[in-house]
Amino acid sequence: MERFYLRCLWVSDLSTQSWCEQQMVYGKELPGFQSAEKAAVLGAGASIHLARELELHDLVNIHTSTKEDAWAVKLLNILSMVPILQSGGTIREFPVFGEIEGVFLVGVIDELHYTSKGELELAELKTRKRPMMPLEAQKEKDRFQVSLYKCIFDAMVKGQVTSASLVHHMKLSPELLLGSQVQKHAHQGGFTVKSFGDLLELAILSLTLSDLPVIDALKIEYSHQETDAVLGTEMVVFEENRVREKLRHHLGYWTGLREPQGVDVKEAWKCRMCDYATICEWRKSGGRRASTLEQPAQKMSR
Ligand code: SF4
Known part of the structure; x- marks a missing residue:
C-alpha cells in the first residue's frame, strides 16, 4: 500500500x-x-449505473477542495439515505467504509432494498457486453465483491466502524472547517455542522442508532449492455469464514508479506x-x- x-x-x-x-x-x-475496447465496455457500464442512480435521486455538484470535504460528501450521502432505508425505501450508490482485517476498505453498494419477506437485500448490477451469463470464474469474482460489501455494511450498522478509525486511516483532520458549498448543502439537508468532525460524529451516530438491520440477502443481476435485457440473477450464499480467509490472502500482497x-x-x-x-x-x-x-x-x- x-x-x-x-x-x-x-x-x-x-x-x-x-x-x-x-x-x-x-x-x-x-x-x-x-485496451480501448475494455475501456469502452467499462464506460458503457458506468453510464447504465448512472441512469439507474438517476431513477431514484438527482445529482448535485458540490465543490470540494480538501479530502475532508470529499469525505463529507460521502457522509452527507449516507445521512440522506439512512432515513429512506429506515422507512423501507430503496437506495442506490450507498458509500461503505471500514477497517476489516486491519486494512481500511471503501466501496459503493449499487442498491439496497427490502424483499417481500422484509429481508434487507443488496443488489449488484453487472453489465455484459455479450448477451450471455458469465463463466464461473467471473461469478466467483462478483460473489467476493458483494460479500465484502456485506462485511463492511454490517460492521457499519453494528457500530464497529468508528470515527477514530476513519480519521486514523485516511489521515483526516476532524477540526477542519467544511468548505462553504459543503456546509450549505449540509444545511439544506437539515444538518447544522461546521467542522468535518461534527459531520462525522453525526453520520456515525445516525448509522449506529438507526437500528438498520444487517444485509440478509446478496443478489447479482447480469444484464446486456446494449439492450438492457436481464440475462440472469445469482443469489450469493454468504460464507464469512471463506470470505475473510480470501481477503487475508489478498491483503498479504497489499501489506507487503508476499x-x-x-x-x-x-x-x-x-x-x-x-x-x-x-x-x-x-x-x-x-x-x-x-x-x-x-x-x-x-x-x-x-
Ligand atoms: S497471469 Fe494474469 S496478468 Fe499475466 S497474462 Fe495471465 S491473466 Fe494476465
Missing part, C-alpha cells in the same frame, strides 16, 4: 485481484495499457483475454513470481 501511496483499498480492486492478482497490479502500474501472483495453470485461459499478456512476467516464466515488487517505486508509471 505504501508503494502505491494508498491509505485504503477499494472493494472493486480486491475483486479484480481475485480474478488475477498480477493483472490488478499491472492495472495500477500501467493504467494507460488497458509478491503478486498470476493465475494457476488451470486458469491459464484467462491470459488469452488479458491486456497484459505480452508483457506479463508471470506468464513468461510459466507461473513463477513476477518481479514487480523489486522495481523501485519511482519507475512506476502512475
Whole structure:
C-alpha cells in the first residue's frame, strides 16, 4: 500500500485481484495499457449505473477542495439515505467504509432494498457486453465483491466502524472547517455542522442508532449492455469464514508479506483475454513470481 501511496483499498480492486492478482497490479502500474475496447465496455457500464442512480435521486455538484470535504460528501450521502432505508425505501450508490482485517476498505453498494419477506437485500448490477451469463470464474469474482460489501455494511450498522478509525486511516483532520458549498448543502439537508468532525460524529451516530438491520440477502443481476435485457440473477450464499480467509490472502500482497501472483495453470485461459499478456512476467516464466515488487517505486508509471 505504501508503494502505491494508498491509505485504503477499494472493494472493486480486491475483486479484480481475485480474478488475477498480477493483472490488478499491472492495472495500477500501467493504467494507460488497458485496451480501448475494455475501456469502452467499462464506460458503457458506468453510464447504465448512472441512469439507474438517476431513477431514484438527482445529482448535485458540490465543490470540494480538501479530502475532508470529499469525505463529507460521502457522509452527507449516507445521512440522506439512512432515513429512506429506515422507512423501507430503496437506495442506490450507498458509500461503505471500514477497517476489516486491519486494512481500511471503501466501496459503493449499487442498491439496497427490502424483499417481500422484509429481508434487507443488496443488489449488484453487472453489465455484459455479450448477451450471455458469465463463466464461473467471473461469478466467483462478483460473489467476493458483494460479500465484502456485506462485511463492511454490517460492521457499519453494528457500530464497529468508528470515527477514530476513519480519521486514523485516511489521515483526516476532524477540526477542519467544511468548505462553504459543503456546509450549505449540509444545511439544506437539515444538518447544522461546521467542522468535518461534527459531520462525522453525526453520520456515525445516525448509522449506529438507526437500528438498520444487517444485509440478509446478496443478489447479482447480469444484464446486456446494449439492450438492457436481464440475462440472469445469482443469489450469493454468504460464507464469512471463506470470505475473510480470501481477503487475508489478498491483503498479504497489499501489506507487503508476499509478491503478486498470476493465475494457476488451470486458469491459464484467462491470459488469452488479458491486456497484459505480452508483457506479463508471470506468464513468461510459466507461473513463477513476477518481479514487480523489486522495481523501485519511482519507475512506476502512475
Ligand atoms: S497474462 Fe495471465 S497471469 Fe499475466 S496478468 Fe494476465 S491473466 Fe494474469
